[in-house]
Amino acid sequence: MADKTMWTGSDLYLCDPELAQAFHMARVLGMPLLIEGEPGTGKTELPLQFSQSLNLDMHVYPVGSKSTVDQFVAKFDHVKYLRDSQVEVLNAQREERGMDGLSTSGRSTENLDDYINLGPGAKAYSAKNSVLLIDEIDKAPREFPNDLLYALSHRKFVMPESGRVISATEDDMPAIVITSNREQELPTAFKGRCIYHYISFPEAEVMHEIVRKHFPDADNELVDKAINLFYQLRRAGMERAPSTRELLNWLKYLQTFKKNEALDRIVKRSGLGVLVKTEKDLLKAQRFLN
Amino acid sequence: MIFDKILSLKLFDNNSPIFKTMFDSLPHHFRAHSLNADVRTLLLLRKAMEKGLINTIGDMYVLLKGLVAKDLKDYGPFAVAFYDYFLNIEIKKGETLESAVARSESFKDWAEEYLLDEKYIEEKDRPTVHELVDKYLNEIHLTSFDIKKILDGAEIFNKDNPDLKDKLTEGAEQDNTERMLQEAADYQGISVEELLERMRKVAENQREAHNGGSHWIGSGGTSPYGNGGAAIGGIRVGGKGGGKNARAVIGDPRFYPVDTKVPLTDNNIDVALAGLKGIEEEDSEKYLDIPDTIKQGLKRGGIFMPEEKEKITQKLQVLLLIDNGGWSMSPYIKTVTTLFSKMDKRFAHDLKTYYFHNTMYNGAYKDERRTQFENIEKICSLHKNYSVFIIGDADMATYEVSKASVDTWKQLTERYDRLAWLNPMRESYWQSSDTVPFFRSLAEMYPLTPQGIIDAVLDMNRKRRYYKM
Numbered sequence: 001m002a003d004k005t006m007w008t009g010s011d012l013y014l015c016d017p018e019l020a021q022a023f024h025m026a027r028v029l030g031m032p033l034l035i036e037g038e039p040g041t042g043k044t045e046l047p048l049q050f051s052q053s054l055n056l057d058m059h060v061y062p063v064g065s066k067s068t069v070d071q072f073v074a075k076f077d078h079v080k081y082l083r084d085s086q087v088e089v090l091n092a093q094r095e096e097r098g099m100d101g102l103s104t105s106g107r108s109t110e111n112l113d114d115y116i117n118l119g120p121g122a123k124a125y126s127a128k129n130s131v132l133l134i135d136e137i138d139k140a141p142r143e144f145p146n147d148l149l150y151a152l153s154h155r156k157f158v159m160p161e162s163g164r165v166i167s168a169t170e171d172d173m174p175a176i177v178i179t180s181n182r183e184q185e186l187p188t189a190f191k192g193r194c195i196y197h198y199i200s201f202p203e204a205e206v207m208h209e210i211v212r213k214h215f216p217d218a219d220n221e222l223v224d225k226a227i228n229l230f231y232q233l234r235r236a237g238m239e240r241a242p243s244t245r246e247l248l249n250w251l252k253y254l255q256t257f258k259k260n261e262a263l264d265r266i267v268k269r270s271g272l273g274v275l276v277k278t279e280k281d282l283l284k285a286q287r288f289l290n
Numbered sequence: 291m292i293f294d295k296i297l298s299l300k301l302f303d304n305n306s307p308i309f310k311t312m313f314d315s316l317p318h319h320f321r322a323h324s325l326n327a328d329v330r331t332l333l334l335l336r337k338a339m340e341k342g343l344i345n346t347i348g349d350m351y352v353l354l355k356g357l358v359a360k361d362l363k364d365y366g367p368f369a370v371a372f373y374d375y376f377l378n379i380e381i382k383k384g385e386t387l388e389s390a391v392a393r394s395e396s397f398k399d400w401a402e403e404y405l406l407d408e409k410y411i412e413e414k415d416r417p418t419v420h421e422l423v424d425k426y427l428n429e430i431h432l433t434s435f436d437i438k439k440i441l442d443g444a445e446i447f448n449k450d451n452p453d454l455k456d457k458l459t460e461g462a463e464q465d466n467t468e469r470m471l472q473e474a475a476d477y478q479g480i481s482v483e484e485l486l487e488r489m490r491k492v493a494e495n496q497r498e499a500h501n502g503g504s505h506w507i508g509s510g511g512t513s514p515y516g517n518g519g520a521a522i523g524g525i526r527v528g529g530k531g532g533g534k535n536a537r538a539v540i541g542d543p544r545f546y547p548v549d550t551k552v553p554l555t556d557n558n559i560d561v562a563l564a565g566l567k568g569i570e571e572e573d574s575e576k577y578l579d580i581p582d583t584i585k586q587g588l589k590r591g592g593i594f595m596p597e598e599k600e601k602i603t604q605k606l607q608v609l610l611l612i613d614n615g616g617w618s619m620s621p622y623i624k625t626v627t628t629l630f631s632k633m634d635k636r637f638a639h640d641l642k643t644y645y646f647h648n649t650m651y652n653g654a655y656k657d658e659r660r661t662q663f664e665n666i667e668k669i670c671s672l673h674k675n676y677s678v679f680i681i682g683d684a685d686m687a688t689y690e691v692s693k694a695s696v697d698t699w700k701q702l703t704e705r706y707d708r709l710a711w712l713n714p715m716r717e718s719y720w721q722s723s724d725t726v727p728f729f730r731s732l733a734e735m736y737p738l739t740p741q742g743i744i745d746a747v748l749d750m751n752r753k754r755r756y757y758k759m
Contacts, residue, residue, distance in 0.1 A: 021352050021435045028341050029334060078581040085588065192326060195356035
């Protein structure tokens with residue numbers, strides 16, 4: 001039985017109460033949690049921190065534009081299979097001549113399972129009580145989410161070629177988190193199989209807490225000033241608003257200086273390149289802040 | 291306590307008639323707000339109840355939202371549907387949640403009871419309507435998560451109590467903790483009434499403790515939530531707990547009920563964009579399928595023949611024709627161009643925009659000021675896979691629709707399969723226009739609203755036919 005107690009965040013991760021509840025509900029119901037939201041709001045962090053704080057196995061599948069369900073579930077190694085079946089023929093000939101046979105490293109062409117490379121999906125389903133992250137599913141080809149439907153609603157994968165079935169019961173389903181940056185709309189049927197949660201951008205107050213979690217020793221004045229500037233930038237209506245991740249990077253950079261020097265750097269807006277990523281925005285930011 | 295419906299939430303027995311009568315109409319109600327609710331939603335809801343996930347109306351809100359709201363654009367309609375269904379609070383078009391709550395019966399009943407409390411007898415001590423609505427929403431959005439937090443908080447409080455610490459040994463303190471944990475664990479068995487009552491007490495304690503300078507949730511980094519002050523004012527939890535959502539619904543424009551049936555404006559442009567993103571575009575190409583080649587070759591006893599497979603790639607090309615002449619179109623042009631240029635930024639695809647005045651004669655213009663003419667043959671020379679959006683009110687004097695004009699349109703509609711006309715004019719006026727019915731016979735026409743765009747895109751995808759490049 002997988003762990004189904006409510007998880008409310010860890011020392012390093014501030015979990016929004018509503019997100020925590022949605023995640024808990026998804027785990028109890030054995031459904032995947034689909035998280036959308038602006039980049040850098042900690043979508044990917046949730047499963048990572050969850051597995052770390054509870055010491056669970058973590059399986060990650062980073063989705064790309066060429067992702068297929070084979071890579072996610074399991075792949076049959078046809079080339080190895082061809083080699084081994086040729087080796088069999090060859091070995092028969094070699095035996096006639098009294099030569100040693102070639103090795104197939106313990107694989108047998110009789111046993112098709114030997115040629116299956118499990119992907120993160122199948123691995124997570126076979127290890128009970130694990131965490132599975134399908135990262136940035138919006139990058140996937142259109143058919144990828146639809147191909148996942150079967151596995152998600154029937155809680156099982158059928159291995160290619162061998163037909164072996166890897167399944168999980170509702171109780172020991174891995175905790176599945178799927179993230180999306182909304183670059184493409186996901187199919188309705190797919191969304192129907194998930195619990196949906198949209199992470200909204202944290203307010204300044206919450207941001208202080210997040211920063212505190214990452215830099216417990218940071219100087220208060222420094223953090224206040226940095227966060228202030230950060231939200232000013234976000235309000236400036238830029239093409240690409242800076243995200244939490246970028247704020248944290250910027251603070252990391254500022255912390256390498258002595259306090260006064262760091263404050264000075266905030267005033268002088270140096271190192272703004274960490275926060276602002278396009279030339280147009282940089283000009284806008286400078287105009288806005290002056 | 292106050293809401294009949296909260297009380298009935300405690301009667302979530304699967305077979306109770308209340309469950310049946312209450313939830314039978316649920317999918318229908320939420321569907322009426324263009325949300326994805328069906329029988330499966332009910333089954334999941336029931337399962338969630340069996341597993342003890344739903345103990346307060348706040349839990350119901352969070353779970354149901356996860357189940358039926360599948361996009362940011364659904365959050366607004368969801369809030370409207372939920373308040374209407376569970377609390378009889380009807381949020382009218384363009385109305386804020388706050389004013390809808392303030393005029394609702396259930397809020398008035400609640401406020402009356404709330405103000406009976408003796409400390410509010412004096413007129414001057416009474417909270418404002420704004421504060422009351424806040425409190426009311428906080429109670430509605432109270433989740434078992436919050437309850438657990440507050441009980442956990444009570445645990446911290448008990449441990450922190452300086453008086454206790456003086457007297458108790460280490461072991462006794464341990465007992466104390468366990469007792470509180472038990473309490474936290476069995477909250478599901480307590481009625482909502484009792485829970486709210488208990489929380490009120492705990493909160494009361496907390497307020498005193500806070501004044502006395504003791505620790506509370508958030509102190510010493512034991513809890514991720516705000517510091518002590520957050521709990522002042524009764525049941526509100528951890529400052530950001532139950533109230534966050536409610537506040538968000540009122541204050542945050544993204545949670546503001548967006549009506550997908552009103553004409554496109556700057557405010558609902560993101561919703562429309564989400565609709566546009568649904569345009570599917572696929573492109574296929576053959577490639578050598580090595581696994582299949584080997585498999586078939588082995589079947590043939592070692593004779594390998596190349597096996598081919600179609601490879602699918604994605605692509606998106608849009609041709610936009612905008613009527614920018616005449617006053618009737620001017621309010622929409624800026625919004626429409628922003629919408630499509632936003633699309634352009636987010637996707638690596640071709641976007642071609644042309645302008646015309648009322649109707650096309652042999653072609654259209656490449657620039658907004660209509661100086662660079664391009665004839666229809668040129669426009670039709672784009673690839674057949676382009677998705678065409680025509681944006682215009684299609685309302686003009688009948689003489690303007692000359693044969694030359696009709697032929698131009700026909701050339702366009704014959705060339706492109708995926709073609710949609712988006713009309714900013716209200717749908718009910720279409721029939722009374724002299725020319726709209728004619729243009730409707732040429733192209734599918736949809737209202738220029740987020741919903742209209744979604745419908746257009748869906749129909750376009752349905753008509754999808756693929757042409758080789």
